[in-house]
Amino acid sequence: MEGKRFRTPAEDNAHLKFQQVLELDPENDAAHEGITRIADAYSKMAEQAIRDKQFDRARSMINEVRAVAPQHPGLLNMENKLTAAIADHHKQEALAAEARKAAKIEALLAAADEDAHAGRIRSPIGNNALEKYQQVLDLDPDNVQAIEKLIEYGR
Numbered sequence: 001m002e003g004k005r006f007r008t009p010a011e012d013n014a015h016l017k018f019q020q021v022l023e024l025d026p027e028n029d030a031a032h033e034g035i036t037r038i039a040d041a042y043s044k045m046a047e048q049a050i051r052d053k054q055f056d057r058a059r060s061m062i063n064e065v066r067a068v069a070p071q072h073p074g075l076l077n078m079e080n081k082l083t084a085a086i087a088d089h090h091k092q093e094a095l096a097a098e099a100r101k102a103a104k105i106e107a108l109l110a111a112a113d114e115d116a117h118a119g120r121i122r123s124p125i126g127n128n129a130l131e132k133y134q135q136v137l138d139l140d141p142d143n144v145q146a147i148e149k150l151i152e153y154g155r
Contacts, residue, residue, distance in 0.1 A: 006038045039069035108132045
């Protein structure tokens with residue numbers, strides 16, 4: 001199994017050679033062990049890909065395990081780990097997006113308050129308090145502070 005030619009190229013790889021041995025001798029322990037080592041190597045690569053958040057690569061490696069050894073004892077566990085890692089990644093992305101949105105709203109409210117204190121309620125166009133409060137409502141339609149300020153300033 002030198003050079004990690006486990007399943008490629010299609011006509012000359014370790015898995016194929018072990019399969020050929022098993023066709024001649026279905027009880028050949030060395031061939032069975034070789035197939036197990038290939039599946040274990042793919043399993044390790046899948047685990048590393050999951051840790052590295054390379055989810056497409058992880059899925060590909062899990063599919064290789066399935067192709068080589070459909071009854072591999074770690075297959076279901078790897079699939080569950082991948083599913084959980086993807087879900088966690090999506091959750092983290094959503095939390096980060098919410099944090100960015102909250103920071104943007106906070107910055108807009110601060111800038112709008114600054115504009116209002118400086119007398120820039122309705123002008124200049126493109127840089128005034130009312131426009132910034134409206135931008136807040138575009139991001140968060142229920143933002144009480146922006147709603148109250150728009151009412152206060154008569155918009």
